[in-house]
Amino acid sequence: MSVLKADNITMQFGGLAAVSNFFVELKEGELVGLIGPNGAGKTTIFNMLTGTYKPTKGKIYFYNKEINGKGVDRITSLGIARTFQNIRLFSDLSVLDNVKVGAHVHIKSSVWKAIVHWPSYLYEEENIHEQAINLLKIVHLENLKDHLAGSLPYGEQRRLEIARALATSPKLLLLDEPVAGMNPQESKDLMKFIQEIQDKFKLTIILIEHDMKVVMGICKRILVLDYGKTIAEGNPTEIQNNPEVIKAYLGVEATSYA
């Protein structure tokens, strides 16, 4: 079943086509890598999929339902969650509260019930609490739950951001450079962690990453972007040997050495 289908979406900023005619179709449970040099339009694609930008052309379908032009929070509630390239946590909230904010999107009680602590709200709050604690256990942060999110070390902030995204109970997870700035051991751990959560939550994942070891290691399918256009698509070995890709990454001269 197709989870997400981006049908030739284009994003035009004035005269610049940041992304042109991007097409992708994701099946349930896939882990797709999205790579490309800086400024290729990878994050722009994420911004279109999550509703931050409205594509100038083309349609996006999520479980065969069109989601073009829907608000960011609306799309999140349908089941698309993301993390950011530069970590965006709620620094002055506790680790636990960060995750709980993610669960807020599915709350059913009204504000008034929340203010007077109506039993149905308290029940929901209890559920949110349990869910958040469980997620923190999965990302191994449960003993830091009362610390401020901003005080965590870098790698743990990354994991917390993923936990917060998972709290929205997504079906599709968009990870924007999850291992950027990590040392080899940390990124190896995170790779394993990504595969674990994918199995556990039956997620479909798109991953933007510059670390080729990570991408080649865990992605079954890879899309390569350059100047807003898809220049190659296939499994890791195909991509590694594709002359177009080598050209985009290393320049024309280097092709002879590759």
Add this chain to the structure above:
Amino acid sequence: MKKNNLYFLLNISIIMLIIIFIIIANKKFDSYVIRILNLCAIYIILGVSLNLINGFTGQFSLGHAGFMAIGAYVSALLYMSPELKEENFFITPLIWPLSVIQIPFVFSLIIAGLVSAGVGFLVGVPCLRLKGDYLAIVTFGFSEIIRVIFNNLQNVTNGPIGLKGLPIYTNLWWSFGIAILTVLVVKNLINSSYGRALKSIRENETAAEAVGVNLFFHKSLAFAIGAFFAGLGGALLGSFIMTIDPNIFSFLLTFQLIVIVVVGGLGSITGTVISAIIITVLMEVLRSVEAPMNIFGLHLPGIPGMRMLVFAILLMAVILFFKKGLMGKKEWFWDGLFKKCFPSKER
């Protein structure tokens, strides 16, 4: 859960203590002290409601005086007797339905709050696209617009003459009752799932939206609830000082509230309550420095305005030594208190 029950009992006992205090105050204290106590409570209401918008949701609003003006006028026009209205509106008569209505104080309070909340919502909507300084400018503009409209709407507000001889309904019961209500509502809201969403907007709007927080709903929620209590505070203030005119609700009033909130700590209810009390009491206590006095045989004549100077110095000291206000973003409810008193029992 046991802990929560204990805290609930402690909260109840605090409220009981306040009730006992009010009973004693009404019997023993003179009207001057009671006046200051009333002012304390009113500033708590206004400060806490402003903190909900500015401190917790992070939307720097300067429109509080506007909401108060609406609350004060709406309630006054509803609880004044028709004869009193006729006396007041001697230049241009009051328009028809308002000129004959008189309803009890309670209902006028509720309606004042609701009208103010409605306006708060309307202000919140166009302001959603603005952030930081720009939001501050627009909300400041709003409160000035309200003032100018009230100055010119002769047949509703009596213009710059204002409303005089308002009956005094505000007493310690009303002011402290509503202050407690405000603190409870804002505290419960802030500690709920909706409160976490509000704080997440303050921390990072983009991320908040990306985890599914509806910015439109939550920002207008904060504005509406903040404006509701500002309206109540304005209504109480009107009936307390007995006379209102549009120029009371100038920028200076908002500024005073901002000072209370900033000194207490943006994002701390306990901080706001403490600083509201300290600042209101200080404003009265410092009157003594304006009196003529003898220091080391040197005679100083009374200098009017001296109190503001001392006040400004104290403020600067607070800002120097407590960069985030007295309480920062911390609260001082039972949890913290217990940890302070019995550190050994932790773990």
